[in-house]
Amino acid sequence: MSNIKTINLQDYRTPGSRVFTGRDRGINVRNASKIDQLEAESDKVIIKIPEDIGSINPSFLEEFLNNVVNKLQPEAFFTKFEFENNGRYKIVNDLQEAVERILREETALVH
């Protein structure tokens, strides 16, 4: 049986808001959810997106996922992380944009 951990973004949303935006907010949720630690301790991480969410912007995702994407690199990241996304809003494009940004900056820093 694989070890699965869950992060429910409902627990970290600003009351009354249907968006997750901003780098500062991304850092706050990364620390509060302990996503880096959960990733290290589990085989799979499921991130639940509340159904009424309207947008999770790349500015937020870039900081929220920065460490795990850099650690795992895209292929392993997309294998290990699953986004439970049943509302109208679909995270796919914003997630792809955030991952590209993280990797682009990491590559620039290395070189």
Place this chain on the structure above:
Amino acid sequence: MILLFSDSTYITNDTTLTDVSSIANIVIAATSFGLAYYVFVYQKNKDRRDKATQQQKEQDDKIEATKLQEQNIRLQWFKELVIQPHLPDINNFYNQLHTLESQITTVTLLDQQKIDLTNFVKAEQSNLRKSFIDVLLGVNPTLYNEIKNNLDALIDSITTTIIDDGLNLTHKPTYEREIGSKIAYSRNDLISKVYNYKGTI
């Protein structure tokens, strides 16, 4: 007065005065020589110091001139390779964002309409990142971060306004206050940051 003394006294006094005169001459000559030597050494050291200072200044000026030349070359490349080819992308990005006004046609937007509108602005931001912003990362990371932050702040603000605020964005003054003016500020800020870039790393 000397004539009043005996011959021997006269001779002794004469000899003493001659000696004193000779000693005085020697002292004066030695002092003059010492002073001349001091002036010579002082001047030599001063010349050496002045020469070293002058050489240092010339070296500093040369380094400064080289830096300035490199900076000018970088600025020229920045203008020709980064800014001029991407000016249409920058203009297109802001012009596309301004089309939001015509895309918002109903007082109350449905959830799907809100999502579609925000997806549209995020897609435009992504296009500009790929064509222009990412290039800045290799040119000047500080400028890259400043411009990225500017665009993120704009897109986050538009997203929050459309999704959260429930405002009547068909009302022109409201649209202008909440979205139109912010697009204009962002554009001005971006132009200002690019204009003020001096070619430094």
